[in-house]
Amino acid sequence: MAQRIGPRHFAFDEWSRGGSFLHRLDARWKLALTLLALLLTSLRQEAWMAAPAVALLAVAARLPVLALAWRTAAVLPFSAVFALMSWQSGDPERAALLLWRPYVSALWVTLLMAVTPLEDVLAAARRFGAPRLLLDVMHFIWRYLGVLGEQAWRMRTAAAARGADRSFEVSAASLAVLFAASYQRAVRIHRAQLSRGGGGLQ
Amino acid sequence: MSCIVDARGLRFSYQPGREILRGVDFHLHRAESVAVFGRNGSGKTTFLLHLNGILRGEGHLRVCDLPVAPPHLQHIRRKIGFLFQDPEDQLFRPTILADVAFGPLQAGLPPAEAEQRARRALAAVGIEEDLGRAPYHLSSGEKQRVALAGILAVEPEVLILDEPTTHLDPPARRALLELLRTLPQAKLVVTHDAAFARALCPRAVFFDHGRVAADGPTEEIIRRFGWDLGSPPETSPVPR
Numbered sequence: 001m002a003q004r005i006g007p008r009h010f011a012f013d014e015w016s017r018g019g020s021f022l023h024r025l026d027a028r029w030k031l032a033l034t035l036l037a038l039l040l041t042s043l044r045q046e047a048w049m050a051a052p053a054v055a056l057l058a059v060a061a062r063l064p065v066l067a068l069a070w071r072t073a074a075v076l077p078f079s080a081v082f083a084l085m086s087w088q089s090g091d092p093e094r095a096a097l098l099l100w101r102p103y104v105s106a107l108w109v110t111l112l113m114a115v116t117p118l119e120d121v122l123a124a125a126r127r128f129g130a131p132r133l134l135l136d137v138m139h140f141i142w143r144y145l146g147v148l149g150e151q152a153w154r155m156r157t158a159a160a161a162r163g164a165d166r167s168f169e170v171s172a173a174s175l176a177v178l179f180a181a182s183y184q185r186a187v188r189i190h191r192a193q194l195s196r197g198g199g200g201l202q
Numbered sequence: 203m204s205c206i207v208d209a210r211g212l213r214f215s216y217q218p219g220r221e222i223l224r225g226v227d228f229h230l231h232r233a234e235s236v237a238v239f240g241r242n243g244s245g246k247t248t249f250l251l252h253l254n255g256i257l258r259g260e261g262h263l264r265v266c267d268l269p270v271a272p273p274h275l276q277h278i279r280r281k282i283g284f285l286f287q288d289p290e291d292q293l294f295r296p297t298i299l300a301d302v303a304f305g306p307l308q309a310g311l312p313p314a315e316a317e318q319r320a321r322r323a324l325a326a327v328g329i330e331e332d333l334g335r336a337p338y339h340l341s342s343g344e345k346q347r348v349a350l351a352g353i354l355a356v357e358p359e360v361l362i363l364d365e366p367t368t369h370l371d372p373p374a375r376r377a378l379l380e381l382l383r384t385l386p387q388a389k390l391v392v393t394h395d396a397a398f399a400r401a402l403c404p405r406a407v408f409f410d411h412g413r414v415a416a417d418g419p420t421e422e423i424i425r426r427f428g429w430d431l432g433s434p435p436e437t438s439p440v441p442r
Contacts, residue, residue: 013339119296119336139296143338147290188291191256195284196352197308198278 010050011067015114020061027120028127034112041105054092054107061115068110075106118142147185150180205229206388207253207265214248214259222248223259224412230360231346235389237399237420239429240409246392249360249409253390254282266359280309283353283387287365289345290338296325298340298348299333305356316355323355324348327381343374350381361389367398396430 016023022030041047079102087095096102112121122135155174207230214223222245230236240246245415251257253265256273266281268274274379286292324330327347337348344364353361361382367375381402382389393399399406399420406420408427416423424430438439 013336117336119334120313122296140294143294146338174356185291188286188288191251191287192292193294194256195254195279195282195286196305197279197356198304 007066011071012113013065013117016117018062018115020115022057022061022115025115027116027124030112030116031121031124031128034108037108038105041101045097048104051100051104051107053102054111058111061111063114068114069107072103072106072110073104075139079103109181133198144185144189148178151181206232207298208262209249209252209264210262212249212252212261213265214252214257214280216248222330222412223252225261226414228417230388230415232359233386234270234405235391235403237406237423238390238392238409239399239406240393244409245412246409247364249442250284250390250392253362254279254284268439280305280356280391281359283356283361285346285350285353285361285363285366285423287368289342289349289369292349292352293337293345296336297334298329298337301337301348302351302355303414304418305352309356313387319321319355319357320351323351326354327351328377341374343377346374346378348368348383350378354385359387361385361387361395363389363391365392365394365439367393367395373376394429396424398423400424 037050041050055065055069058068076099079098083095086098088094119137122139125135126132141167152174155178159170160175207228209226209228212223212226212228213221215221224245225251226245228249238246238250246258251409252259252263252270255270255278257270257442263270265278268278270278293301295304299317302320302323304312304317306319311319321330321333324333327350329344329347329351338343339350346369363382366378370378375395377396379398382402391399391403404419405418406423407414408416408423408429416426
């Protein structure tokens, strides 16, 4: 596989513009089915069996299954904290539930975002009556996570060009700078909104 | 020509004891195009942010015959179209059309009319197809044009452009220059791009240490302060 030269942020933007049957399905159906899947996952113990089904759907949609599974694993550190607490309190079954249930739920959402452009998901949610403010906030987060991701990639590239290693010290310092830069960007975005007559999200 | 921006003795500090603007005197007339030069940190952008009330300092400042203070701020912000340096900061709606329609909607226009204004503004900058695309997938030049359409859609009387050519390649710079020449609004252009300034603005001001150190024909300002790579400054800037 050729090495990517540019920033790797938001593979979802690329994946979501494929041509498979899943991509072509109306976003409202996909959102409704995902919500149903999430409900079943939260209610049924055996819903973990949906994970292979998600993998099959991803294959059918010509998506990289391992990459999807890896990105979904981002939820594990959060659920692992609670799973560990349950384990230590002597409830291993609950600990297992606290690990796989969030992961399988996140898999469904990851699949949805990988086969549906964000704009379509938000439009579908709007049609279902989701509050506009909530959708605006979600869009903002998605949009500017991408921008921050690009900035982080540029910082990492610049650091590597100067011989920096991937040590904790370098990463922590870069994260602090990124945090400060994010704050500055937030100020500029707010000013841009004010200049166009907005008062922030409405 | 009537005065559309009238600033006298404008002062501002971000923090006590560190004045950024030290008595700025500046005026802009209708349909006039003025380049704003100055070193980084000389107060150019800080001054511009006063014109639409984002920052509020001390001194006399009127825009479109209104004091830049509540309750006039929303009205003034519709009169001033501010194009920020980085279009990433300015494009925050899901689609091109939604982003350009943001300003008219904030101004209270009905959605149908806001969309019409947005389409007209996009046509003016040469973007008429695929308006459902996300604006952040565009090239730098296209983003700049969409951001410009976003401010044109509210039909401002003054355009403020903060280093508009920073992210643009030469063909995109040329396209932006040709576009700006067709727009009738008064323009204030902060730029380090001497060629761009020469081509667009007959008049220029030079900011130095929070004041307007010089105000005159663009070529004269460029030559006097060496604002062109090909020539050194004829005089030293105003001492601290």
